[in-house]
Amino acid sequence: MYTIPGHHHISMLTKDAKQNNHFYRHILGLRRVKLTVNQDAPSMYHLFYGDTTGSPGTELSFFEMPFIGRTHRGTNAITQIGLLVPTEDSLVYWQQRLANYNVKHGEITTYANRPALHFEDEEGLRIVLLAANGEVIDYWQTWAKSPVPAEHQILGMGTVEITVKRLDKIASTLQMLNYKEISRTEDEAVFQSIKGQAFGEIVIKELDGPSEKPGRGSIHHLAIRVRNHEELAYWDERVKELGFPTSGIIDRYYFESLYFRESNGILFEIATDGPGFTIDGDIATLGEKLDLPPFLEGRRTEIEAHLKPIEGDK
Template identity: 35%
Template sequence: MTLRVPGIHHVTAISGPAQQNIDFYADVLGLRTIKQTVNFDDPGTHHLYYGDRAGTPGTAMTFFPWEHAPRGGSGSGATEATGFSVPAGSLEFWGERLKGAGASPQEVDTRFDEESLRCEDPDGLIFEIVAGPATRETTAGAPVHPDIPTEFAVHAFHGVLLDVVDPDPTARLLTDIMGFEHVGEYGGRLRFRTDEHEVGSIVDLRSAGSGARVYMGRGSVHHVAFRARDDEEQQSWRETITNAGIPVTTVQDRCYFHSIYFREPGGVLFEIATDTPGFGIDESEEELGRKLQLPPWFESRREKLEAQLPRLVLPDERS
């Protein structure tokens, strides 16, 4: 079997205060809060997930709110920008909405025959709103936010931009191992695409220049996760990557998916996460993201953790 990642599963970043994060991603961008849980490696910290109405793989933007972390910096080994896909013709709406939220959108840029807006969230995380046709039907078009018309709503991920000192080794990993194709170059960006019928199918590479390593902090992407359809496919990925001489972790149980991690040659932390079992394992679709969910091994600590974590208010819970 020839392996090929279908696209991005999720992107995880570091933010400041958790409530500020919810206010921006759930209220301004209109994403659904699909899970409130904890960082399994640091349970005193929330892990917040946003996505479409069902938490479909390829739509989940996630955050570790490390309120007191210093602001991150750019450099090699960085995911410099995360792209969200919106319908064609909606950038004027998003420009006005983001300007009103203080996100300082830049002028509309055109590259690879796509129009995009480049913006920053409250912690300085760079993201791009990219206009174009949806590449796979998702439930994101359902009206999640009353102020965002369905025809303007965020579909899912478009892709990511990685800054690395030397793009060539990363490019070889993408094409020779992960199944991407090199489809173009524009303004110093090398574009790679996997399944064009899937969301989150694009990785852009760019030379970081000086070679100074990225400083991880608020506003930094922690890792980029790519999809494996199930555990069997993930095991095949683990063997393939190991055979390429790249160290890979053992499988980590993240409840909603299973994960393996490795660093690509440019230093960006990659994950391969399974589509299953999914975010509905502990909540119905109607109740996704409403309450703090804990993995079984932390349930005995629920009372202590709930007292330690800040209480969060979703946009539709405000009186």
């Protein structure tokens, strides 16, 4: 029986790639590991941030949509991202850093039974920093050129929060994917792909009311990890057996993936660990220039004509 090793990446919507680039590189201290385009709509930037190589489980991805409106928050949406930092002392560091940059944030508290600090990016994306206290994947690599000291750098993805009208429906989907239910109350359940580990944890909150209307700062989908093509093919068949149509396996060049929506409309991606972002670049210069998958390379001139330069482009 295959298991899900944890989160792979999570994808959001941004109105302004330049502003987004500044926030995630220079304030949060992540590495921009891939500057590319939406493969289904190549006039749109697709930015990836993560650790030194954009390891699975560290990747935050953004699609730029310059004409997008604001998010109208509601249910049936992925509503918060958790990011792991090394220790509780790191939360103190980040509270001061966010204050220095006038980033909207709260007090140090707890979330999902871990020390936590909630904040929002400039577009209202809700993020919570969580003290990892040893809960990390051993191949995650700190970014040597980050403006954030190594002892306080963001390590990778932690608890992801999803809000839905029907908790039992999404619970059955996660159980089909071999997630373990860790706790349950009347209106909240916690699931983990690897028991005891935050890097594969999902908190489900039940909330009735209008569905979220996505906009800038909203979360488009959550991608979860599988190791290789064989496992991805297994899950493609398994998801279909449960009655959910899938996209079928798609070669994204940097990884293979498939997509499906569960009964509340939450979009999941299942993505392979490899080949990774170094397939068309070396580690030293990742993310410094526009990279295109081979099937789009012949359209480079046309694609570049539609994109505004971002700080750091080469």
